[in-house]
Amino acid sequence: MPDRFDMLHLVGLLVVAGGLLLLVLTPQPEAGAMHGGRLDRAMEKQMLARARTDFLKQTYAPVVDLTASGEYAAALLKLKELGREYPGEPHGDILRGEILLAQQAWQPATASFVRGVKGNGDYVDAKSPLSRYESISRVVDEGLRQVGAQVKQHPDNSSLQETMRDLYYLQSRLAGGCE
Incomplete structure (x- = not known):
């Protein structure tokens, strides 16, 4: 029969x-993931960018449709409405610039861009899914x-x-310049 000391060792061994x-x-x-690897952060950044792009396309789709059908006044009104809902969103400024450019209003289009x-x-990044390089390049060329x-x-x-x-600012940014 084991004594207390043996039982203590046996219980300790079972716990270990x-x-x-x-x-x-x-x-x-x-x-x-444990160390916050670069791959995880890069993937997270890419997923956020993709989600933002999809959100902008979905949110501003009515404006794009109105612009494509030539209803510029209605598109500008919808942009104004979306601007109240999402103040400071640069995508609205870019779309406003494209609408004004289609109406040959160079000065306000430039300011909006x-x-x-x-x-x-x-x-202004040609590789970005949000790129409006062509429109901005056109406003710069014609505007100058x-x-x-x-x-x-x-x-x-x-x-x-x-x-x-x-x-000149837009021209600099198109050429790869910084702020």
């Missing part, structure tokens, strides 16, 4: 064996030609000079 068995059978997190690009630089001629005729006009500064 049970603890080891628990450690071995418990699933362990991956090493990258500048607000959008300052809010999110992805709009048209507004540049107007500035030569009216060099004291401060609004034309401001538009030229905006056009």
